[in-house]
Amino acid sequence: MELVFDGHNDVLLRLWRNMKAGGDPIAEFANGTTSGHIDAPRAKAGGLAGGLCAIYIPSGDLVLKEPDEKGHYETPLAAPLDYAFSLNIALEKASIALRLDDANAWRLCRSTADISKAMEEGIFAAVLHMEGCEALDPELANLDVFYAAGLRSLGPVWSRHNIFGHGVPFAYPMTTDTGPGLTDLGFDLVRACNRLGILIDLAHITEKGFWDVAKTSDQPLIASHSNAHVLTPVARNLTDKQMDAIKESGGLVGLNYAVTMLRPDARDDAATPLSDMIRHINYMVERMGIDHVALGSDFDGATIPQEIQDAAGNQNLVAALKTEGYADEDLAKLCRGNWLRVLGQAWHE
Numbered sequence: 001m002e003l004v005f006d007g008h009n010d011v012l013l014r015l016w017r018n019m020k021a022g023g024d025p026i027a028e029f030a031n032g033t034t035s036g037h038i039d040a041p042r043a044k045a046g047g048l049a050g051g052l053c054a055i056y057i058p059s060g061d062l063v064l065k066e067p068d069e070k071g072h073y074e075t076p077l078a079a080p081l082d083y084a085f086s087l088n089i090a091l092e093k094a095s096i097a098l099r100l101d102d103a104n105a106w107r108l109c110r111s112t113a114d115i116s117k118a119m120e121e122g123i124f125a126a127v128l129h130m131e132g133c134e135a136l137d138p139e140l141a142n143l144d145v146f147y148a149a150g151l152r153s154l155g156p157v158w159s160r161h162n163i164f165g166h167g168v169p170f171a172y173p174m175t176t177d178t179g180p181g182l183t184d185l186g187f188d189l190v191r192a193c194n195r196l197g198i199l200i201d202l203a204h205i206t207e208k209g210f211w212d213v214a215k216t217s218d219q220p221l222i223a224s225h226s227n228a229h230v231l232t233p234v235a236r237n238l239t240d241k242q243m244d245a246i247k248e249s250g251g252l253v254g255l256n257y258a259v260t261m262l263r264p265d266a267r268d269d270a271a272t273p274l275s276d277m278i279r280h281i282n283y284m285v286e287r288m289g290i291d292h293v294a295l296g297s298d299f300d301g302a303t304i305p306q307e308i309q310d311a312a313g314n315q316n317l318v319a320a321l322k323t324e325g326y327a328d329e330d331l332a333k334l335c336r337g338n339w340l341r342v343l344g345q346a347w348h349e
């Protein structure tokens with residue numbers, strides 16, 4: 001089995017929602033469940049050894065638009081969120097992450113040595129990520145508290161605007177260049193992440209925001225869960241030029257399993273073949289090289305191909321990659337090595 005360290009999941013969102021409905025998030029993760037995609041037993045079964053676990057503040061008003069007769073759709077951006085509302089939810093999700101660590105249901109990792117040790121011990125290696133920074137204040141006065149709680153990665157924006165920058169909508173077909181980039185506060189945030197050693201994630205940001213980070217940050221450029229725009233032209237995917245900059249910086253792109261970002265028609269349909277995943281991987285490997293492509297499933301955050309189904313089916317993708325001709329050393333890079341390399345660089349190890 002090829003162990004996978006994965007660049008993006010929303011398991012904390014699922015656990016938090018179930019907690020709000022009266023459930024026990026620790027027991028649900030540790031003992032397993034049939035809902036969603038990730039828990040400890042299913043992760044173990046599928047060789048999902050760890051990943052970046054997002055603190056994401058839900059946009060209650062967001063409903064994805066149905067495609068028109070041409071298959072085109074454009075969902076308006078979700079409304080900006082209130083700071084106090086967002087901070088409260090972020091603290092509750094960070095608390096779940098800490099409690100999971102305390103209960104030995106997963107290991108909250110703060111270094112690549114932590115990740116490697118957890119993987120050796122067979123316990124899920126979680127890294128805390130913030131997907132959209134609505135829970136951070138303009139002066140970044142609370143950022144060190146999140147850092148102390150284990151935050152080691154953040155995306156300045158999700159697919160909505162905030163005080164740090166602008167996100168791209170869920171739309172097909174659409175250019176990646178949908179609006180302004182970072183705000184002045186967004187540049188401050190990038191510099192703070194460089195100083196502290198927090199990875200900056202470019203998934204969900206506008207193309208202008210991407211280039212703003214590229215000219216400011218001293219880290220490798222990464223998009224934790226994005227695919228190739230030329231194959232699936234949604235605003236969330238990456239152009240060839242963006243991929244060239246990622247390669248140049250020593251960064252990576254994590255393959256997003258979301259069917260809306262894999263399929264040529266971008267439809268939200270789980271009957272999406274593994275070949276759509278392979279096509280994106282092949283393209284990105286050809287464009288950037290094997291050192292710059294990884295996995296970023298979006299488990300618990302999106303509709304994924306039914307041939308994967310959940311974390312337990314993760315090795316179906318690995319098997320398809322083997323059939324495609326990827327050698328063992330390539331698979332080791334794709335599945336975990338590349339992530340560990342860029343995390344170590346961003347974290348000043």
Ligand SMILES: [Zn+2]
Pocket residue numbers: 131203204225301
């Ligand atoms: Zn996302």
